[in-house]
Amino acid sequence: MEEYHRAPLWCTDDYTEFCSEDEGTLHKLIQGLRDFYFTETLCDVTILTEGRTFLCHRVVLASVSPYFRAMFTTCMVESQQGEVSLLDVSSSTIETILHFIYTGEAAITLGNVEALFTVSSRLQITDMQEQCSRFLIKTLNNDNCFWTYRLASTHYHSRLLEMAMKYINWHITSIFKNEDFLHLELGEISKILSSDQLMLSSELSVYHVALSWWKANSSGDRPLPVELRRVIRLQLMLPHEREEVEKGGSWEECDLQELPQFRPRQGMFENWIVFMDLAAEDETSWKDEMRWSYDDYEEEKEDDFFMDAYDPGSNKWNRLMPLKYVSHAECVAVGSYLYVTGGESLDNSISKTFYMYDSMTNDWSELPSMMSPRIMHGFLSFKEKLYVVGGSNEDGILDSMECFDLSKHCWSELFKLPYPLRSFASAQLKGKLYIIGGQTKPEYSIKGLLIYDIASDIWSLIPNKMNVGYGGAVAMDNKVFVIGHYSDRSKESGIGDYSDRYGGAIGGFRYEYEGLTSSTYSGFVLDEKGCLCENLAVPPLPQKIETAVVAQWGHRIYVFGGNDRDEFYKNVYYWTPGNSRWTKCYQGSRPPINRWRDFSCAAIQVPLSKLYPLIPGRSSFSVTSA
Numbered sequence: 001m002e003e004y005h006r007a008p009l010w011c012t013d014d015y016t017e018f019c020s021e022d023e024g025t026l027h028k029l030i031q032g033l034r035d036f037y038f039t040e041t042l043c044d045v046t047i048l049t050e051g052r053t054f055l056c057h058r059v060v061l062a063s064v065s066p067y068f069r070a071m072f073t074t075c076m077v078e079s080q081q082g083e084v085s086l087l088d089v090s091s092s093t094i095e096t097i098l099h100f101i102y103t104g105e106a107a108i109t110l111g112n113v114e115a116l117f118t119v120s121s122r123l124q125i126t127d128m129q130e131q132c133s134r135f136l137i138k139t140l141n142n143d144n145c146f147w148t149y150r151l152a153s154t155h156y157h158s159r160l161l162e163m164a165m166k167y168i169n170w171h172i173t174s175i176f177k178n179e180d181f182l183h184l185e186l187g188e189i190s191k192i193l194s195s196d197q198l199m200l201s202s203e204l205s206v207y208h209v210a211l212s213w214w215k216a217n218s219s220g221d222r223p224l225p226v227e228l229r230r231v232i233r234l235q236l237m238l239p240h241e242r243e244e245v246e247k248g249g250s251w252e253e254c255d256l257q258e259l260p261q262f263r264p265r266q267g268m269f270e271n272w273i274v275f276m277d278l279a280a281e282d283e284t285s286w287k288d289e290m291r292w293s294y295d296d297y298e299e300e301k302e303d304d305f306f307m308d309a310y311d312p313g314s315n316k317w318n319r320l321m322p323l324k325y326v327s328h329a330e331c332v333a334v335g336s337y338l339y340v341t342g343g344e345s346l347d348n349s350i351s352k353t354f355y356m357y358d359s360m361t362n363d364w365s366e367l368p369s370m371m372s373p374r375i376m377h378g379f380l381s382f383k384e385k386l387y388v389v390g391g392s393n394e395d396g397i398l399d400s401m402e403c404f405d406l407s408k409h410c411w412s413e414l415f416k417l418p419y420p421l422r423s424f425a426s427a428q429l430k431g432k433l434y435i436i437g438g439q440t441k442p443e444y445s446i447k448g449l450l451i452y453d454i455a456s457d458i459w460s461l462i463p464n465k466m467n468v469g470y471g472g473a474v475a476m477d478n479k480v481f482v483i484g485h486y487s488d489r490s491k492e493s494g495i496g497d498y499s500d501r502y503g504g505a506i507g508g509f510r511y512e513y514e515g516l517t518s519s520t521y522s523g524f525v526l527d528e529k530g531c532l533c534e535n536l537a538v539p540p541l542p543q544k545i546e547t548a549v550v551a552q553w554g555h556r557i558y559v560f561g562g563n564d565r566d567e568f569y570k571n572v573y574y575w576t577p578g579n580s581r582w583t584k585c586y587q588g589s590r591p592p593i594n595r596w597r598d599f600s601c602a603a604i605q606v607p608l609s610k611l612y613p614l615i616p617g618r619s620s621f622s623v624t625s626a
Helices: 023-038 058-064 066-072 077-081 091-103 113-122 126-138 145-154 158-175 186-193 203-216 239-247 284-290 609-614
Strands: 002-004 045-050 052-056 083-090 269-280 305-311 316-320 330-334 337-341 354-358 363-367 378-382 385-389 401-405 410-414 425-429 432-436 439-441 447-453 458-467 472-476 479-483 486-488 517-519 523-526 549-553 556-560 572-575 600-607
Touching (some): 023 091, 045 091, 058 066, 066 077, 077 083, 083 091, 083 113, 091 113, 091 126, 126 158, 145 158, 145 186, 158 186, 186 203, 203 239, 269 549, 269 556, 330 378, 330 385, 337 385, 337 600, 378 425, 378 432, 385 432, 472 549, 472 556, 479 556, 600 609
Parallel strands (some): 045 083, 330 600, 425 472
Antiparallel strands (some): 002 458, 269 600, 305 316, 337 354, 385 401, 401 410, 425 432, 447 458, 486 517, 549 556, 556 572
């Protein structure tokens, strides 16, 4: 694996030989410390517990615990006397923790996990606490989720608290009558019901959950306390729902100005797959020759270009708010926002425009343009930043990368790719950008992949035998799934009649040149390090496909469209990892997409249609079914 750094780690004019770490020596060191512990050799500190003493080594305890390090490196009495008193801790708990410190192994059970988590938190043994946290996350269920939530909250463990809260949010409808739920404190129930992530499709349900808790924790018919009234979002209630609340007699007049802004809960959204395949509905040649007709087709203005959206839940197509025409653009979704970069304009120029679609307001806005115009580039998101990678324009194939900060609302240039690249598959996994295959020049396709570590600003080159172009990729289950691509069997590939001034083919128009280029049935899986997962197979696609769009929806991977040289498809398939075959959606789900042009897609959150009339400032343009 090669690494490309922004700057060398060190520089010197004199040659110096550095010895690498000897794994054999490290193993002997660990084994020696373990033997010293079990044979009580060279011990210099004693831990006193309830009913038992343990002989240990200061340097070992101090190396894994800031608690012990501070104790043994200061003038504390324990440092002088060589004894640490932990009489309020059971000997079995200390024994398990010490065994973990010296061996890296711990027997964690439902019976001892709370004590191990609590004591390791107190002693600041983070590795032990993380082991307990992972165990608790794996064993989360309806009966222990509130107990786990309280444990994590008490010890300020953010990861465990996040996962416990996530479980509660997703299962609130099945656990709100549990005994543990009814025994929550007012502050705890208020915090839970204030979450944006609650999987409830109606705010009236949030009110019923709050009322159920209040009736179990109060006497008489007193109205809800102000702490609960403030977390219930009346703005999300339909008129008949508000009427039910008012008639219930459990609500007092409340200043609406104090209520939170209009924010739907997670359960009030549905996920659609939106396609950047813009076409004018009134251009007869496009409509008749390249697009499937809408049943409710209406004549539109010449400059109206619509977007298609697929709802996998209902297996229906929708048409969204129009956008100024741009083809071959790339898009990425962050929550209820869709971001669109670059592409080709009507005058055939390459664009550097940057648009945002807000599904809440059902409207587009133009954001600050990219630093360089791009086409056939990568577009990925991580946390509050969007990353644009490579691509091509009038100057040729690009090696540049830039980033848009959503909080600062501006672009910045990042470290360049090791070489110019376009037409690759890409995905983001755990803060790393995976750039798979692609073309570094029109006649040369790359084997292997690049991985960009966002935190360290380092590119790594991972070689493998896969030759990928015009494929799709999604990250799921700590893996990267690469689906559908063409595979060159040499360094050359034929370009069809649509060869262009940007150094290659637009839209994947390719023909077989002396048997060198072909579409594939195949897909493959990469692990976090970019290595092929030989034991995890993707079943063959029903058709040879390249230039298809690939999207994740829930735990499914969807494939839309694509082509095999001169044959173009109008099919939709999905696959759930673990299944042995792809499933074809029924005929009615054939996408109304422009088959002759490249397009991209992203899964975006869209509010439930019943909320449309309640959303302030929402565009009156009607989202229609295709």
